[in-house]
Amino acid sequence: MTQVHFRHDTELPPGSTGLKVIVVGLGIGGIAAAVECHRRGHTVIGFEKSTGKTAVGDSLGIGFNAALVFDQWGGGSVAQALNRDRGMVEEMVIYDENGDLVAKSDVAGFDPGNGYLMWRYHAARAIEDHAQTLGLDLHYGVRVEEYWENDHQAGIIVDGNRISADCVIVADGVNSRGRSAIKGDTVKLQDTGNVAFRGGFESGSLQNDPTTQWLFEGVEEQDRLIEYIGKNVLVMIGTGRNGKDIDDPTETERYEAADVDEALRQISHWPVYDKIATVIGKMPERTCYKHRLFISDPINEWVSPKGRMIMVGDAAHPMVPTLGQGASQAVEDSAVVAICLQLCAGDVSMGLKAAQAIRAPRATLIQRAGVELLTAVHANGSEDRTTFTRPYWIYLHDCQRHAYQEYSKVVQSLKTGVPYSPTNIPAGATWNVGHEAELGPKIQAFRAAIQAGGDTYTLLP
Numbered sequence: 001m002t003q004v005h006f007r008h009d010t011e012l013p014p015g016s017t018g019l020k021v022i023v024v025g026l027g028i029g030g031i032a033a034a035v036e037c038h039r040r041g042h043t044v045i046g047f048e049k050s051t052g053k054t055a056v057g058d059s060l061g062i063g064f065n066a067a068l069v070f071d072q073w074g075g076g077s078v079a080q081a082l083n084r085d086r087g088m089v090e091e092m093v094i095y096d097e098n099g100d101l102v103a104k105s106d107v108a109g110f111d112p113g114n115g116y117l118m119w120r121y122h123a124a125r126a127i128e129d130h131a132q133t134l135g136l137d138l139h140y141g142v143r144v145e146e147y148w149e150n151d152h153q154a155g156i157i158v159d160g161n162r163i164s165a166d167c168v169i170v171a172d173g174v175n176s177r178g179r180s181a182i183k184g185d186t187v188k189l190q191d192t193g194n195v196a197f198r199g200g201f202e203s204g205s206l207q208n209d210p211t212t213q214w215l216f217e218g219v220e221e222q223d224r225l226i227e228y229i230g231k232n233v234l235v236m237i238g239t240g241r242n243g244k245d246i247d248d249p250t251e252t253e254r255y256e257a258a259d260v261d262e263a264l265r266q267i268s269h270w271p272v273y274d275k276i277a278t279v280i281g282k283m284p285e286r287t288c289y290k291h292r293l294f295i296s297d298p299i300n301e302w303v304s305p306k307g308r309m310i311m312v313g314d315a316a317h318p319m320v321p322t323l324g325q326g327a328s329q330a331v332e333d334s335a336v337v338a339i340c341l342q343l344c345a346g347d348v349s350m351g352l353k354a355a356q357a358i359r360a361p362r363a364t365l366i367q368r369a370g371v372e373l374l375t376a377v378h379a380n381g382s383e384d385r386t387t388f389t390r391p392y393w394i395y396l397h398d399c400q401r402h403a404y405q406e407y408s409k410v411v412q413s414l415k416t417g418v419p420y421s422p423t424n425i426p427a428g429a430t431w432n433v434g435h436e437a438e439l440g441p442k443i444q445a446f447r448a449a450i451q452a453g454g455d456t457y458t459l460l461p
């Protein structure tokens with residue numbers, strides 16, 4: 001029985017810790033790092049290679065575990081902005097390749113009021129807009145390729161200019177350059193051989209098209225989230241609030257423009273093909289992207305040799321999208337790094353190593369679980385995907401309170417060499433496929449315990 005000891009959120013005045021932090025990569029993880037470092041009293045300077053907001057991508061899940069972080073931003077205004085543009089999804093309906101119903105699953109943990117399922121574009125906009133209102137020093141259109149560190153400082157070199165800080169948070173995604181600066185060439189990305197064809201677009205004329213009406217049934221009440229699963233291929237189609245045109249289609253190396261016909265060829269043998277093709281075939285030009293899925297072996301060390309750089313998010317744990325935790329784990333990483341820097345009393349290296357000790361076992365276990373689930377779904381088709389896998393231990397977790405609780409224990413372990421046993425994953429670092437059916441009620445109880453300001457809550461059975 002593991003008990004979480006709550007400690008109230010400690011937000012500090014901007015700049016009050018005296019620490020300057022560089023954040024490289026301003027995706028979901030990097031923006032979370034920038035805002036959370038600002039909230040914990042550090043001075044932030046951020047760099048992002050893309051020039052602006054991008055509509056590449058489609059649905060992104062932000063689980064309850066990460067929504068807890070966003071809930072605190074802007075006195076609730078960020079949660080409001082996310083809710084405005086979210087998909088109002090309460091259930092996922094799963095069919096096989098014949099179009100026969102296999103199962104219905106709730107989406108607890110991502111459902112309205114607890115988490116979010118929404119177009120990545122809107123999620124990114126909501127949090128980027130908040131970062132702008134805080135007046136953070138964020139630079140877009142700057143590709144960071146060179147890093148440096150010594151015993152006292154770390155930084156980057158941009159256009160020949162050396163920019164210094166107390167530490168660097170590397171949040172530059174799966175193809176991370178910063179990872180090589182931290183780990184040399186020890187991390188090899190592995191191509192899973194899986195490709196996601198992704199796209200989000202305004203539904204517009206499809207809503208009045210008789211051949212696509214099936215998708216819009218009941219959307220006034222509830223958005224749709226539909227999966228079709230066959231051997232080796234999974235199709236997910238959903239509705240939600242739709243947005244603007246793609247503004248930067250070749251923005252990341254992982255996303256290459258794709259031909260919709262190429263996507264459709266993957267399911268041309270399915271009996272349900274004609275129905276699905278009515279929607280996918282109508283994707284506007286330049287909205288379909290090919291996203292090759294890469295993973296790595298678990299990376300347990302995220303901190304650089306001199307202790308002044310740390311990687312977070314996809315840079316530290318490239319994930320496949322099966323568990324819907326890529327963004328959430330990046331947010332947890334960033335929130336915990338900011339707290340450890342707040343608590344480190346100027347010992348930046350100790351703070352970053354403590355963050356690594358708290359975060360790496362959890363994030364790498366989820367990374368591994370996602371790959372195992374992907375393999376099982378591909379091998380067995382819909383048989384292994386009758387529910388949307390959401391283990392309790394992933395969702396019933398408040399990473400910020402946990403970090404405040406664990407920090408001194410972790411530091412003690414780092415100083416004495418006595419191993420630290422993580423309390424944010426199941427004992428033995430094992431996990432099982434399958435949904436834990438009472439997640440919804442348990443989330444309500446967990447939230448109530450937080451709101452009541454209670455001292456403890458049972459985290460893991």
Ligand SMILES: Cc1cc2nc3c(=O)[nH]c(=O)nc-3n(C[C@H](O)[C@H](O)[C@H](O)COP(=O)(O)OP(=O)(O)OC[C@H]3O[C@@H](n4cnc5c(N)ncnc54)[C@H](O)[C@@H]3O)c2cc1C
Pocket residue numbers: 024025026027028029030047048049050054056057058059060061120142143144145171172173174176177198251252255312313314315321326327328330
């Ligand atoms: C354009 C895009 C679309 C996506 N669409 C989806 C989706 O539809 N569904 C889904 O589940 N996941 C999607 N993802 C992945 C998802 O956002 C991440 O898995 C998750 O949010 C973890 O985020 P991250 O911040 O660690 O990495 P990312 O979200 O990949 O962010 C990394 C950021 O670093 C920037 N960057 C990279 N290299 C450099 C450099 N050298 N210098 C400066 N900046 C750099 C990138 O431009 C990017 O903004 C997408 C990612 C991107 C970048």
